[in-house]
Amino acid sequence: MPVLRSSPPSPFGRKVKIAAAVLGLKDRIAVETTDTMNPADTIRAQNPLGKIPALVLDDGRVLFDSRVVVEYLDHLAGGGKIIPAGEARFDVLRLAALADGIMDAAILQVYEVRFRPEDKRHADWLAYQGEKVARALASLEAEPPAAAGSLPDAGQIGLACALGYLDLRFDGTWRAGHPKLVAWLEAFEAAVPAFAETRFTG
Secondary structure, three states: OOEEEEOOOOHHHHHHHHHHHHOOOHHHOEEEEOOOOOOOOOHHHHOOOOOOOEEEOOOOOEEOOHHHHHHHHHHHOOOOOOOOOOOHHHHHHHHHHHHHHHHHHHHHHHHHHHHOOHHHOOHHHHHHHHHHHHHHHHHHHHOOOOOOOOOOOHHHHHHHHHHHHHHHHOOOHHHHHOHHHHHHHHHHHHHOHHHHHOOOOO
């Protein structure tokens, strides 16, 4: 059985877990908690970058990062399920890339505070990453994606995970200025039970 190396607070890991659930693959993948900061954790041997999520296949090959793993899961489910073929594919991948960018910028802000002493933190760097998130949210508020059904696409899954991560690490402060996105996320959660089932911890 393939093993997903992940961690409960990881928005990228959550994205893979939701993808597996909506594709009917949840019971075909084991999830193994991973500590990327522990030099003894085998993740560094499985993924030279030492990053999660990583999917260890039955033949020993390891797939990473989340974009690759999600595409593999879609392939495993028959293809064209959450990453459509044809022209529509690029709209989905564009939204997925925007969601990944929000998560990347948010995580960099968290790490700056978590791993640097207060007197060594770079306010300009934090602001730079925060501005990426703000611009992305503004663009999505101006033109929200289509509502997700019971089989959301990869872009919608990624966006839900990005917004969920902002709730976890930034106390949901994004919500005040983005009512359309709040409504979109509430509808996503209602349509996709796996979103609540994979709620962040830690």
